[in-house]
Amino acid sequence: MAADLLGPAEIRELAARLGVAPTKKLGQNFVHDPNTVRRIVTAAGLTPEDVALEVGPGLGSLTLALLPAAAHVHAVEIDAALAAALPETAGRHAATYADRLRVHHADALRVRAADLADPAPTALVANLPYNVAVPVVLYLLAELPTLRHGLVMVQKEVADRLTAGPGSKVYGIPSVKLAWYARARPAGRVPPNVFWPVPNVDSGLVAFTRREPPRPDVPRERVFAVVDAAFAQRRKTLRAALAGWAGGADRAAAALTAAGVDPGARGESLTVEQFAAVAASAPTGPSDAQ
Incomplete structure (x- = not known):
């Protein structure tokens, strides 16, 4: 049995009843199109055994679609009024599955x-x-080793960065750090008109599947320190960009050469x-600050 999903009228009525107005500070744009939330849940590839984690459930549009598809749903909501109202919304629109929901005001x-x-x-x-x-995607992948896969809707520009590969103009820190945890791919575009309020940009879907770290023998923090330094000044060669991290340009060049990377590359x-190979080849004494 499917849940009774929220449309534009239900979203506005619920918001008015709760006295909730979307705020830019919290990045709130509520989805009011049932077809979009169905599409998200389908693309997520959930099994009946999956335990879903939803961040920012808002008024509950996506939550209601997740409840029939997963064994349990953890919904993490920072807005106190929205967190308090979500169980009632689930009870009203998805009564059969409401006991699968646990809301965390956090x-x-x-x-x-x-x-x-x-x-x-x-x-x-x-x-x-x-x-x-x-930050949320990277933090949760680090904090929750049980997360095996996922599908997130983000600003299209962010989706492009998260799924970019080496050589792309938008390849950077988010691309590499997500790749440490997971294999990611673009999973579609979402137009602005399915949200209230309507954002100024398109959204994009990013699907990911967790992978083993490429170098389990190298601490993640060390690898990420190399990544941060490499992209801090994109126009510099790695020999120059990693000088501060390695304790000098010559030490950076030595680490790069030992890793089989051209010191003149970017x-x-x-x-x-x-990046992991460079971190593993570093001489003693580089900074491992995150």
Whole structure:
């Protein structure tokens, strides 16, 4: 049995009843198109055993579509009024599945694995607030090793960066760091008119599947320090860009050469495996600050 999904009229009525107005500060754009949330859930490829994690459920549009598709749904909402109202919305529109929902009034960037245990999330499915999308995805993948796959809706420009490969003009820190955790791919475009309020940009869907780290023997923090340094000044060669990290340009060149990377190359040409190799080849004493 499918849930009774929210359309534009229901979204506005619910918001008015709760006295909720979308705020730019929280990056709130509520989806009011049932076909879009059905599309998201289908693209997420959930199994009946999956435990879904939704960040920023808002008024519950996507939540209602997730409940019949997953064994359990953890919904993390930072807005107190929205968090308090979500169980009632689930009871009203998806009564058969309402007991599958657990709402957490929390900041997704501070939630811990212990908060989401029993059962632990296996899939991240969310319409993420534009202003925190990348930090949220990376934080949750680090904090929740049980997350096996996911599908997130983000600003199209962010989706392009998250799924870009080496050599692309938009390949950068988000691309490499997500690649450390998962294989990601673009999963479609979403037009602005399915949201309230209507954003000024298109949205994009990003699908990912967790992978083993490319170099389990190298600490993630060390690899990410190399990535941050490499892209801090994109026009510089890696020999120059990594000088501060390695303790000098000559030490950076030595690490790059040992990793089989041309010191004259630039960061946007390296794969995550190559960044990991550079981190592993570093001489003693580089900064490992995140």
